[in-house]
Amino acid sequence: EDQVTQSPEALRLQEGESSSLNCSYTVSGLRGLFWYRQDPGKGPEFLFTLYSAGEEKEKERLKATLTKKESFLHITAPKPEDSATYLCAVERGGSNYKLTFGKGTLLTVNP
Amino acid sequence: KAGVTQTPRYLIKTRGQQVTLSCSPISGHRSVSWYQQTPGQGLQFLFEYFSETQRNKGNFPGRFSGRQFSNSRSEMNVSTLELGDSALYLCASSPGGLETGELFFGEGSRLTVL
Numbered sequence: 001e002d003q004v005t006q007s008p009e010a011l012r013l014q015e016g017e018s019s020s021l022n023c024s025y026t027v028s029g030l031r032g033l034f035w036y037r038q039d040p041g042k043g044p045e046f047l048f049t050l051y052s053a054g055e056e057k058e059k060e061r062l063k064a065t066l067t068k069k070e071s072f073l074h075i076t077a078p079k080p081e082d083s084a085t086y087l088c089a090v091e092r093g094g095s096n097y098k099l100t101f102g103k104g105t106l107l108t109v110n111p
Numbered sequence: 112k113a114g115v116t117q118t119p120r121y122l123i124k125t126r127g128q129q130v131t132l133s134c135s136p137i138s139g140h141r142s143v144s145w146y147q148q149t150p151g152q153g154l155q156f157l158f159e160y161f162s163e164t165q166r167n168k169g170n171f172p173g174r175f176s177g178r179q180f181s182n183s184r185s186e187m188n189v190s191t192l193e194l195g196d197s198a199l200y201l202c203a204s205s206p207g208g209l210e211t212g213e214l215f216f217g218e219g220s221r222l223t224v225l
Contacts, residue, residue: 031210033212042218046214049213087153087154091210097167098156098168103153104153
């Protein structure tokens with residue numbers, strides 16, 4: 001069974017204090033790994049897709065990286081508006097593909 | 112460009128009843144997928160429809176079903192409701208399908224089962 005574990009469950013940062021969120025996964029034949037951001041009362045917002053180990057994607061203060069067992073979401077000099085729950089999901093390859101989500105990391109950035 | 116629209120936003124049902132939720136995807140998106148989100152289990156994949164065909168299904172009982180119409184709008188039905196079905200049900204549309212991961216989510220339908 002596919003598994004996705006995100007850590008830490010919650011992270012509190014001061015504005016400007018860089019850090020990383022972790023997503024470790026176990027999946028048979030990874031097809032893709034995805035990061036989303038979810039604000040309270042909203043649906044998740046797509047951030048990145050990573051397909052192969054060594055791949056990196058960047059968007060503003062966020063950078064996602066992928067290895068064979070885990071992915072990191074690096075947040076550089078965060079701002080209060082970066083506060084949200086960050087979700088990681090993996091997709092198994094093959095004909096019976098589906099998305100398996102982690103439970104998320106709740107990030108709070110204090111001004 | 113209009114986003115994904117889900118109706119109703121909130122609803123309360125009692126055990127044993129059934130419920131139908133609706134999702135209007137972004138214009139031009141042929142893939143619609145459904146998810147259940149609870150504090151305990153997080154976000155769980157229910158199923159995906161692409162051009163009116165169910166392509167994949169998650170590990171949910173047969174009480175959960177869906178369909179997609181020719182205009183890509185989708186409905187999800189849950190029969191014989193149980194207390195544990197209380198959750199936020201999210202719909203997402205995608206231009207290229209679930210495999211791209213580029214999903215555009217609606218704001219969800221919050222179901223409470225009493």
